[in-house]
Every structure is written in structure tokens, then in C-alpha cells.
Amino acid sequence: MALFNSATTEHHRMNTNPYVGMWVTADRNIRHELLANGRYVEARGKRERAYLGRYVVTGNHIDYWDDSGFTADGDFVDGVLHHAGMILYRDK
Template identity: 50%
Template sequence: MRRVRRTYRDLDRPGRWLHQELLAEGRYDETRGGRRHAYTGRHRLDGDRIDYLDDSGFYAIGSFLGEELYHAEFVMRHGGGGRGTPPAR
């Protein structure tokens, strides 16, 4: 598995975006609203499903549909800005 970066932005609500990196060693690192390392933890892929276990003990799931990742209220796509910076419009 390679490093995957996914970015979400909500054009109707400026400043609402996240950047998530899925690392090859089974870790993830998420930036939300400019707050780096807002969520970090482990992830496990099983087909089109991804399970997250946050370092704080929070558990979440997501699903891949094509090139999109559906996680919580977010729909994430490959691409976006660099780490810690919002994607360009």
C-alpha cells in the first residue's frame, strides 16, 4: 500500500475542509480546519471498507465508492493542497 492523501472541502461553508493521509504502515493523520494532527490513529482496509481507531479511542468507519471515500459527513477525493493548507479553489 502506498501513501494516500485525500482532501475534502465544503464550498458552501468556507474554512470547512480536511486533509487525511493514509500511511502504508496502517496509520492515518488528519488535518481539520487548519489544525494539523487533529486526528491520528490506526486504519485497516477490508475491500471497500476502512475502519479507523483514533489514538484517543474513538472508532469510525468509511466506505470507498470508486475514487471517493465516504467518512462521517464527508466525501473525500484524491488531491488538494499540501499538508496543513486548504486546497485551491
């Protein structure tokens, strides 16, 4: 019998999230990096670390908990991230 712990669950989640990577607005002003460890870093203009926090993806939906206390969410639709009134595309 296998025992599952938080490290095992974290490892599984890190290896199964298809949305990990950099997401950007068309003008590249907003750069939103989803890290494999469930954290995100959002850059705005010249502010490289404007927002930091954690996220969880469930299906095509994403929930965010920013380190400063606010929450947000979004949806992935046809390979595009719709988040807080913004449209972000996977960075090439």
C-alpha cells in the same frame, strides 16, 4: 516452507493498499492522510494533526481506531472516500 510473521504481513499490507495517500474534502478543510504503515493523520483547518490513529482496509471498506479512543468507518465508492458524513477525494 516460508514462515510468515507480523513483519511479513505488515510488509504485504503496506504494498497492497490502493488507498494510501492524501484524501481531502472539496474545500480542502479536512485533509486525511492514509499512511502505508496502517496509520492515519487527519488535519482540520489549521490543526495539522487534529486526529491520529490506525486503520484497516478490507475490500472497499475502511475501519479507523483513533488514538484518543473513538472508532469510525467509511467506504470507498468509485474512487471517493465516504467517511463520517464527509466526502473526500484523492488529492492530486
